[in-house]
Amino acid sequence: MMLVKKKIRCAAVTLCALLAVLVAAFGFHANSVGKATAAAVRPPVGTSMPILMYHSMLPPTTMQGTYIVSPELFEQDLQYLKKEGYTTIVMQDLINYVNGTGTLPQKPIILTFDDGYFNNYKYAYPLLKKYNMKMVLSPIGICTEQFSKANSDHITYSHVTWKELNEMLSSGLVEVQNHTYNLHKSNGGRLGASKRRSESVADYQKMLLADLGHVQDLMYQNTGVRMNTFVYPFGAISEASSDVIKQLGFQATLTCSEKMNYITKDAECLYGLGRFLRPPKIPPAQFFAKKINVIPKK
Secondary structure, eight states: OHHHHHHHHHHHHHHHHHHHHHHIIIIITTTHHHHHHHHHTSOOOSEEEOEEEEOEEOOTTSOOOTTEEOHHHHHHHHHHHHHTTOEEOOHHHHHHHHHTSOOOOSSEEEEEEEEOBHHIIIIIHHHHHHHTOOEEEEEOHHHHHHHHHHTOOOTTTOBOOHHHHHHHHHHTSEEEOBOOSSOOSEETTEETTOOOTTSOHHHHHHHHHHHHHHHHHHHHHHHOOOOOEEEOGGGOOOTTHHHHHHHTTOOEEEOSOOOOEEEOSOGGGGTTBOOEEOOSSOOHHHHHHHHHOOOOOO
């Protein structure tokens, strides 16, 4: 009975995520429209840094939806990126470049997977090994904790376990980042890690510090990793979160805002990075030409 409740709880988190991403995309980032329009009149400065956002990965014969891509489509993406000369990097590479302790390849790109589904381990991870490419995985802390105890690997609803995370980390192809411990939901007027209207700034920051700090500790205890990037659930951002993010030592944040990033040597450019959602069914050439202006080689 407990396992069933846990499955239902994490499944509810997943369903909520699909609905709330739409809310976040059109609501929480409305203020950015004016800024983007003003910025468009000036040539962008810095290195182009496209970031893609994936979620669940399932064969076409199973559940399908806006936030589910097939392993076949993901493999086509990897093949296309290889052909076009892109090199996958992780957030630590980007941070090192900005801090002056590393370099970037000629055409860098970051592949991110939100929520930490077991099917990412089942389908995406083997393809990364096949093509020697990298991804950034951001699991929901409470779900990884629960499924590590449940010992249940189901492709449609399970989340990665500590054991599976450690296996992927040891490959050098997977990086893990913070996606909250238990804020990946819409509950009581709070969407994701956002501030409730009725909540004081002090209470909000205390809550956020506790949640993010808890999953930071859990990840370190179970994998030895200190995560350096915060991934906003649903892209729901509150201004009051900034102090907490920096207090916990995060050097970058990822949102759901669909935009190209331009990386400079200013550390502030790493906060509020945008990502392009990868929808199903659209062929790689069409998707990449539209989102990151890739002109296919002849």
